[in-house]
Amino acid sequence: MLDDLDRRILRLWQTEPEMTPADLAAALDLPAARVARRIERLRETGVLRSVSTVIDWAALGYGVEVSLRIQLDKTAPGAFEAFMAAARKVPEVTQMQTFLGRVDLRLTVIARDMTHWQGIYRDRILVLPHIAEIEALMHVATVKTDQTLPI
Structure with a gap:
């Protein structure tokens, strides 16, 4: 190729x-x-999908990053689609990934500070549909972000 x-x-x-x-x-x-x-x-051929700009959210005042591990109530028809459609509307969600296994989705959420985070969590995250279980992991440090591969 x-x-x-x-x-x-x-x-x-x-x-x-x-x-x-x-x-x-x-x-x-x-x-x-x-x-x-x-x-x-x-x-x-899809090898290059895009050229993008990486924004340092902390430099713009978003000092809190949280990773949310979410399990959905999969007994509800259309739970994944409904959840993802609603989560896409939360501006502070910067990344959404789906998984096979115990965790269904992972969201990355940014906030200016802990007070802002609490508001986002209470008013925007917890109201998302079909959440069965949620675990919040507070980001402490980025150890590696290099996405280069040996080609």
């Missing part, structure tokens, strides 16, 4: 994501049009 040039482009872009396609071409000593065509092919 990937050839050596694709791997070189991806390795370089993982380590320096701010590079433009022209910067990549210069660093790889290749014509810009060739690199642009490769990037387009990587997008078309």
Whole structure:
């Protein structure tokens, strides 16, 4: 699926994501049009899904991050769909993941401080439909966020 040039482009872009396609071409000593065509092919095949900006929520005043492990009442028809639709409407939910096993979903929620968190939890989270059990894990430190892979 990937050839050596694709791997070189991806390795370089993982380590320096701010590079433009022209910067990549210069660093790889290749014509810009060739690199642009490769990037387009990587997008078309789904290898590159998007180029994104990572926001440091703490720098914007959101100093509290909580991971919620949620079990749903799966006896209710449409419980997953109803829960996920409602949870998507909570602006402080930054991530939602589904799982197989004891935990059905995990939400990442951000808040400015503990008072703000308590309001979000009481007024927006606990009212979400079909929750059977919920466990809140307060984020203490990020140990690793590197999403680069050896290509």
